[in-house]
Amino acid sequence: MAKKRLIFTLLYKNGNYMLSRNFRLQKVGNLEWLNKHYNFQNIAFSIDELIVLNVEDPEKRDLVEFSKDLRSLSKFCFIPIAVGGGINSMDDANLLLHSGADKLVLNTAFYSNKKLIKELIQHYGKQNIVSSIDFKRLDGENIVLVNNGLTRIEFSLKEHIDSVCELGAGEIYLNSIDKDGTGQGYELDIFDEVTLNLNTSLICAGGAGKYEHFLEGINKSYIDGVATANLFNFLGNGLQKSREFLIDNKVNMAKWHNRLEHELKNILRINNE
Amino acid sequence: MLVSIVDYGMGNILSITNALEYLGVDVILTYKETELRNSDKIILPGVGSFRVAMQNLKERKLDVILNELVMKEHKDILGICLGMQLFASGSDEDGFSEGLGWFSSVVKNMSDKLDDNVKVPHIGFESIETTKKSILYKDIRNHSDFYFVHSFSMENIYDEITSTYNIGNTSIVASIEKDNIFGVQFHPEKSQDNGLRLLKNFLQK
Numbered sequence: 001m002a003k004k005r006l007i008f009t010l011l012y013k014n015g016n017y018m019l020s021r022n023f024r025l026q027k028v029g030n031l032e033w034l035n036k037h038y039n040f041q042n043i044a045f046s047i048d049e050l051i052v053l054n055v056e057d058p059e060k061r062d063l064v065e066f067s068k069d070l071r072s073l074s075k076f077c078f079i080p081i082a083v084g085g086g087i088n089s090m091d092d093a094n095l096l097l098h099s100g101a102d103k104l105v106l107n108t109a110f111y112s113n114k115k116l117i118k119e120l121i122q123h124y125g126k127q128n129i130v131s132s133i134d135f136k137r138l139d140g141e142n143i144v145l146v147n148n149g150l151t152r153i154e155f156s157l158k159e160h161i162d163s164v165c166e167l168g169a170g171e172i173y174l175n176s177i178d179k180d181g182t183g184q185g186y187e188l189d190i191f192d193e194v195t196l197n198l199n200t201s202l203i204c205a206g207g208a209g210k211y212e213h214f215l216e217g218i219n220k221s222y223i224d225g226v227a228t229a230n231l232f233n234f235l236g237n238g239l240q241k242s243r244e245f246l247i248d249n250k251v252n253m254a255k256w257h258n259r260l261e262h263e264l265k266n267i268l269r270i271n272n273e
Numbered sequence: 274m275l276v277s278i279v280d281y282g283m284g285n286i287l288s289i290t291n292a293l294e295y296l297g298v299d300v301i302l303t304y305k306e307t308e309l310r311n312s313d314k315i316i317l318p319g320v321g322s323f324r325v326a327m328q329n330l331k332e333r334k335l336d337v338i339l340n341e342l343v344m345k346e347h348k349d350i351l352g353i354c355l356g357m358q359l360f361a362s363g364s365d366e367d368g369f370s371e372g373l374g375w376f377s378s379v380v381k382n383m384s385d386k387l388d389d390n391v392k393v394p395h396i397g398f399e400s401i402e403t404t405k406k407s408i409l410y411k412d413i414r415n416h417s418d419f420y421f422v423h424s425f426s427m428e429n430i431y432d433e434i435t436s437t438y439n440i441g442n443t444s445i446v447a448s449i450e451k452d453n454i455f456g457v458q459f460h461p462e463k464s465q466d467n468g469l470r471l472l473k474n475f476l477q478k
Contacts, residue, residue, distance in 0.1 A: 001441075002397025003398040003400075004397075005398070044465075048398060048420075071287065074287060074288060074291060075291055078292055078295075078462060078463060078464070078465050078466075078469060079420070079465065080463045097284060097285050098286060100291075101285060102285045102422075102463065122325070123322060124284065125322055125355075125394075126424065127424055128320055128321070170396070170422075171394075171396060199389075199393075201396045224396070254398030254420075254465075255418060256465040256466050256467055257466055264295070264470065265295060265297070266295075266297035267297060268298050268473065268476055268477070269297025269298070
């Protein structure tokens with residue numbers, strides 16, 4: 001079986017990276033801030049995948065500006081990068097895929113633009129199309145919200161999951177709005193309820209605040225990856241420590257040499273001179 | 274050293290460019306015959322549908338050009354993921370479509386041979402088992418981890434396999450090699466230092 005994945009999610013808005021709590025956004029800092037506090041070249045060795053979501057209001061989204069940040073982010077990031085937020089056409093998809101995205105993350109389109117999803121799957125293959133689903137608990141029901149968590153849809157969480165699987169989602173990124181940014185742990189009861197027999201790769205998001213939360217999520221047989229978008233709880237070497245903690249707790253994760261990469265920089269140029 | 278990445282409109286070109294530039298080589302993205310010929314190595318990337326990929330190659334006459342450069346002029350080529358699968362005779366993906374035909378192999382949906390409860394597409398890092406000595410794995414330990422994301426795999430291929438990985442008890446082709454032709458099912462550009470090292474080995478061949 002594929003190894004379990006530790007995933008870092010960045011929320012982008014108008015040139016800045018954001019902290020989200022129950023989908024209320026707070027500006028943290030720009031790319032420079034991120035490099036200073038996380039040192040991307042190092043962080044990339046602590047995680048298995050990076051997800052970058054453009055959470056700007058739909059009418060203000062500027063994909064061209066976003067793609068420039070993406071280019072810088074991907075420069076020293078030799079892990080998969082999934083990107084989403086505001087993909088409304090094949091051209092949008094193409095722009096992001098040429099700016100460092102390996103996979104595309106779509107949310108609202110899985111509900112309201114199934115034609116685009118089908119086209120993307122046909123062109124890029126289902127393995128590169130991730131369905132992001134935001135859910136919350138309301139009056140004992142699991143409801144789904146689209147449009148950055150603003151619009152409730154008529155289908156239940158379970159129904160919507162079935163629908164995105166049928167459309168051909170290669171992977172599902174399932175995010176709890178209630179737990180988002182709280183650091184209280186994942187909404188695993190609901191995950192148990194709705195995704196237990198899922199036959200599609202599943203990433204759980206929303207609520208991770210400490211190493212133990214990752215472990216609780218990752219130990220579920222049906223969860224393939226655990227994500228955090230919490231910019232503060234894992235600052236500095238927090239993600240590296242998390243990875244070590246998971247490996248110490250016998251989680252089957254990929255291993256590589258943290259430092260060797262630096263030896264490889266420009267190795268062929270030096271040899272040529 | 275100049276490396277050309279074949280430009281045929283399939284998937285993320287930037288990440289492979291980033292990895293190659295990190296290693297210190299010059300990279301061009303091209304579909305022009307002269308530029309491909311003038312480069313030291315060729316990389317055929319690829320993410321997406323086999324059928325669309327072959328159509329795109331043919332529209333740019335790349336099927337003929339690559340055949341000339343690789344099969345007749347013996348230029349080194351590395352196919353990555355779908356890029357490797359295109360080396361096969363054909364694929365069952367989305368109805369049958371013909372490939373470049375450099376390996377007498379057929380690309381098939383993995384779910385045909387896997388248990389029903391196995392998640393396909395298969396996404397994530399896997400430890401590979403090298404089955405044959407290959408220049409690509411120089412200085413890379415056996416059972417190293419590489420990143421895979423695929424639903425289809427190379428079938429009916431035996432001698433040219435250089436590594437595999439297992440899903441349950443089922444063996445999946447991870448890399449192939451024949452003379453100057455190299456193919457990897459995984460993404461070296463997305464496999465941390467293991468992948469960078471593999472790319473270096475290919476470039477230094």
